Amino acid sequence: MDQADVPALLSRLASDEDAARKMAVFKLQSSINDPAFADVFISSGGLVILRRLIMNTGGNTLAYSLQSLTRLLEVDMGWDIFEGYMASDLIERLVELIVTNPLVNILRGAMSILVALVSHLQSAPAGKHIATTVKAPGMFGFRALKPALAVHPQFFDHVISQLQSADHALCAASLMLINALIRDVVSKDDGTSNAKTSSSEDWSKVIKKLQDLGLIKAAYNLMQSSALQDLAQPLLDFQTLTKVLLRKWKEVKVDIERPEHRRALKGTHLASAPDRSFASNSGTSPTTSGEPGTKRHNPEKWRRLGFQTESPASDFHVAGFLGMMDLTDYVRRNEDGFQKMLLEQSTKPLDERCPIARSSLAVTMILFEHFGIDKADLEDTRGYQAIDNIKTNDKIFKPLLLQWSRLHVAGLHAFFRMWKATGAERDDFEKVAELVRILVERVVGQATRTKDIAEIEEELQDYEYSRLREVQMELLELSFDHQWGQYLYQVREELKHEALTFVKEQRIRCLLQGSWFSKPIPSRDQPGHQHQRETNSIDAKKRLYAPKPWRFARLSHNRRYLHFADFVDKVTPDPNLESLDDKIDLSTISSVVSNVSAGEDSQSVSSGSTLRNNTAQPPGTPKASTTGAAANSTGPKTTTKITIYSYSNPAEAAKGGDTAEQAVLTLHPTSNSLASEWLDGLLMLLNQAPITAETKKLSTLVSDYGMKIRLLNVGVDAVYNGPQPGAGVVPSREGLDDDYYYEI
Template identity: 65%
Template structure:
């Protein structure tokens, strides 16, 4: 629409005919987001007419008017409409529409206006003489006082089938939470608020109205694309709130903190352990006399604190740690009392410190959800990731913080008992819980329900958890010492290869029996590998390496003798210097799976034809051997049929290593890795902790002084 048409447009907007007003405001909403048009519109008095339409019309005319004001505010213009003496009436009218109007298009526009109104308090003021309370959460307070059901109805809209309305409602809640937190300057510094900490009360009010459950359901729904930004913003605000709670220091001069600690003490049922003044020493023996009313010297240590000054122990977890601990005790008071009684029956060193465990779990969850990560990092990750990766950015389990803390703390107690930990092992137990939380919560998908997570935390196998810990330790050691480990592993691999080579060659020196099909049955046996033979149809071949490792001696026998033949009875031999290659059909990939069965069959079913074959080749002539690249013509000089795969692995790799080639079977390579790993562990066992971390000994590297020496010296040979 041309700017020259604005006077006529304003005339139609001010018309008494509803049809004319409706058509005019319908055209206005499509043009007012042009800053040049909006500037002329405002300077021509358009805000007054637009305000009148919002205050006095209904139906589509009202919906178009709300949409027009929303688009005007989106281009950061028209804020003057909220700065006059009648601004309060306009805000109250918009709040009234949200509370009383059922039309979706009106609700969407009204909420968009309130989002802009509340969020504008966090932007840079355009004027220096702005009246306090014009924007932000405080601008809504007078209207909310008139309509106290406002927050309840906004949260109800989170269940709306209209995704746009749902997104607007969530954006309004986000804006209110952000403004409530940022409006309290003491909250930003982690200190007590002189205003009575209105933001925590406001957050609790929203939570009591079912906000957490509603957003949790949205995060697990299929409406992510339409609600992506408000959901990620709410997730970031949740982290912000957790961060603010952690920054609040526990101070016994504050009444609410004193009440929380006192509630912990009373919930522990102190009269059970110390009835009538009977105290217990560290070894569990009762001391003192009955009827005395002495102060319990273990008032806080029996709850799991390290000292009798518990406030100082909340320094790292802050008031967030106290909230988690008190919430756990409040919801599990009977279990808490039973746990303390059970721990009190054990020696002091074996007791699980409940309070310390709770604080440790709080910090573990805090790190797991990356609560120190800023909102911009979350949004940047959303913009740079594809669909599958975007799904991983949503962490609905973050909204179930209290339940996760309780479940993880119960797992802490379970692992403590299962591992037989003592108080000196507390950090190790906490590290196990950290790994457990990462495995269960960190790998949980967006759709995984919190009940399943609780079950997984309660049932995760301790042995599997320990294996994961060892794998992580090895990876950590690789990161810190990888450069040195690679060199050590290379050296150890060469040593392992030498060891395995010697072992395989000794198998050849020891000799072995091989089956040999009779010539008249050979062709039939090749086509029917599973046919059984009688003793008369099978020959035996015995092969043995000479002591000087230069010749392979062999001979064929009709029967397999109990006593192994000597070299003098083996009338055939092969000069290994003339061997060109060794070829076999031994399965490298599946050898491990097949060798287990072949080992058991080798001794029993010795008369069956072996399907494994090792063929030794040599060049047909010296001229062929002289051809470059080993491309000369070859001929087979000896074929062996091992009785099982273990013998096949030993002889195939032994012959290859005699020819200075690498082993190829899985069994030999597994042995090389096994020997190398044991060698590495033995070397690491010889490294002392103080040698690795304490630095060189005193005086190391210091050049001795020559003071007091002369040139009268000699060498004694």
């Protein structure tokens, strides 16, 4: 609409005909958010007419009027409508509409205007005095609503009830109004005013009233619902304000001179079912008095409840009034369990008792740190845009934060359970607190947005201590690796090389010592066949040899030759090199093939990471491999086999020519350990990597022990300075005889 049309528009807005007014205000709402048009409209007296429409009309005309004022305020214009002696009537009209009008479009408009009204001072430029921003500072913020709230005390009930509305826009407007009210009353208490003045008490009273009306439950349901996308901004704002409130409660120091603090402490004491044999004071002070003439007090009045001293206010130094709220809330919800717990603890030695109050404060701080309450600020959510990613929603929105009280009670019960399961004592308090901290991170921290609080409570109660210890060890290892990993990586590599060198020498020494291997004999020489043949004396006389089922192999001292020979029986001592007739030059070996398992992976292994099967390979560096299971042998002992291959033409192979391989020696180890020693010994002797699981396990064991020794970093001189004077001297037996006895 053109600015020149403003006089005609105002004329139609002031018309007595409802149809003309309705059409005019309908057009107004689509044009008034243009600053140039709005400026002409205000200067022409349009605010007076718009105010009159809001005060006197209804139906769509009223809805369009409210929408027009909302859009005018969005461009930061038209605030003069809330000034003057009639401003309170307009505010009361808006409050009345929220309380009495059932139409959604009217409710949305009225709430949006009140949001702007309450938030106006909050959006003032930083460092600029309020008096220079608005002309009537008393008519904005929460104070502007107080006269109207006195007339319509059910206002908050209706606002919170709209949080369950099916209209998401109305629901968002209601939550935005609540956020604006909370932000205003909290920002008024900057900590500089006297704690006992009414201005600093307003915020806690307003918050308590909103909570009693079901605000927390309604916001919790919205944060877990599918409507989150449409309500992302106000819900995120509410979540931040919840953190701000928790932080402010923590910052309130517990003072026994304040009536509400004194009542909370006294209520906790009375709920503990104190021993009536000790008479209490008049109730004006929770501390023990030592003045003459006063009645007797229980010397453990507060320590019995789990406080560290008889001056309980000092225990709240860290958690503040938030810690007191959590403790009193736990006692109120679980009075019978609280008394039972105290009675159970009273039967134990003092050092073994679980300090209930101290545990409650510890859980409060665990939750405080888990949710990052200290990082919350009133301005945190001003720059957030609409959130589209569902996975991001699960990370940003924390509906469990709104279930603070139930989380605290569940965490405290978990603390008691851990204390009992670990058999903890007083000096172990921080260790148990650390376990509960890990438990909260594990259960609460990994919970999805839609997970119900009842499931969280159940998991906190049922999480096994053994699993929690495993998690703790994993976290410690990760923390250690994160801090020291860059330094330990190089050490591990060095130790790995040293361990491999050590194992190589051990394996080669096994070869130097020599070993017995079984040797399969032909079926004709088996005992059954031999008995049939020996029935013929002529055949028996023709037998020129006896079966030799044993083979002994030994590496030469210079580690260049592998000597071996076959025997009818094992001989003792083991044969020396001179008695072993056959030998193999290790420089001619082309590959070592075996069916010995290479651990979990039994594929073929060879040098240069080239897999080798039983086919001939081009000449080059000697190779090692493992093949499939050997065929059933008729040998006496085992089917495990190690076969050593050599080139049929070593000279041609040395030149790089293509030449075939041939088996020159086959060994049948009698045990897996012997197979591992000889297979890996031969491979390492040929400068190849070991492949069997047993050798790898031994190498890892040596490396791990080396790491532990280096981490200890303790020298002999650090722990042993030599014997004490006179130590180790054998006493003389001069003058003694052998007449002695033992007294039992």
